[in-house]
Amino acid sequence: MKRLLSLFALIIAVGAASLAAPARADAPVTVFAAASLKNAMDEVGKAYAAHGAAAPRISYGASSALARQIEQGAPADVFVSADADWMTYLDQKRLIVAATRRDVLTNHLALIAPADSHLMLRIARGFPIARALGAGRLAMAGPDVPAGKYGRASLTALGVWDQVKDRLAPADNVRAALAFVARGETPLGVVYDTDAKVEPKVRIVGLFPDASHPPIVYPAALVLASHNPAAGRFLGFLQGPEASAIFRKYGFVILARPGR
Template sequence: MKPTRRIAIITAGAWMLACPSALAADRPVTVFAAASLKNALDEVGVAYAARTGGAARFSYAGSPAIARQIEQGAPADICISADSDWMDYLAGKALIVPSSRRNLLTNRLALIAPADAKVSLKVTRGMPLAKALGGGRLAVAGPDVPAGRYAKASLTSLGVWNSVSGKLAQAENVRAALQFVARGESPYGIVYDTDAKAEPRVKIVGLFPEASHPRIVYPAALVAGGRNPRAAAFLKFLSGPEARAVFRKHGFVVLARR
């Protein structure tokens, strides 16, 4: 190897060791997000790459799962939860950057059935959901998952919970509950409106009254241990016009920027 070539390699190596942030900037921004955001966020990631040349990669799961993964040191740059409680959990452990936190979206809760099912049930107080289930089970997200808690709150408010609480098919996240119904394994399920719209094998029987459950909100924040300098820019992009248009396209209600 020629001396000049050796010097150039050594110099480049020394620069990379001295400037780890330059290496971090070349890595995709890692986003841990609620499973119900998958379709929309995948499209937002494509828009972000086209606009900036940067990349984002996404890890989807139920909100409790992503919060616990971050707590255990998983390498996330941004967290997007499906409720405030799990973001509060991370904040209480100093695992997010408080000043970066913002509420991005809201959603509706839907009762669904297989697309080819004949149903006459209406989402009302005292609806005969238990009778409609017959020998089947109601697909819902687990009790620690926001969609599962919203579902229980709605059913309780409508006076139906006690009649169906022993007939649940609980899933690890809302997308898994959606698949129970899509595959015909459950005659009914409760998921987000946006999930139902993304799956052609199910149909929406009705929407739950918004007053019957705590407000559905998707907060986002920088993870305190994140080291990618592009994370703040991607978080800002999530509130920008291109991302907002994608979220609306997928049925989310975009919250006003503050």
């Protein structure tokens, strides 16, 4: 009987201690985000944490690679893609919460050169991109990567894809393509203009016409497998005025949401 009473007293004490302890803070939100968002999303994460939340853990990469990682069970709470197709891919596999999907941002596609290059080139139908490359190659992300898909579509629409299709320096993602040009390894590259704006070692030669490629859209959604209660709050913050101001600062265009 004494042992039973002692055990009961211990249970009561433990319960009282747990009630007196402060509530456990939410676990950090794990965000899978397109590589082109890195600079802006790093700042958005800091702004979110400044309100007392745990700083998010953000993993960057090609949207295609991130989507496949989520498909394979990677522990993500929020996915921000640089392409509607890869978000739809996960939606069709019922791996995101479809009701939370929102198109957040858009962007522009740019042709870039090293900062010390004096190349002048007007982007238009039939423009002499092969001649501008000389003996060099065109840095561009692969066809599964949104920036690579947009670039191929634009070069095809402008009638110059055949000039460059065998002269590519393929990159795993858009930031890798940016690095090729920044290091002077290629004379030209295709990236988003927001990438070029944060890299002082490159300059924008010109912007591709928006009508020459599918619309550039950055959708965001909750990952269905997430059990983190903070994920929804972070997604809401991502679409709010404070995050929007940060994205604008880095050159992104905010897409209007219903009711705004």
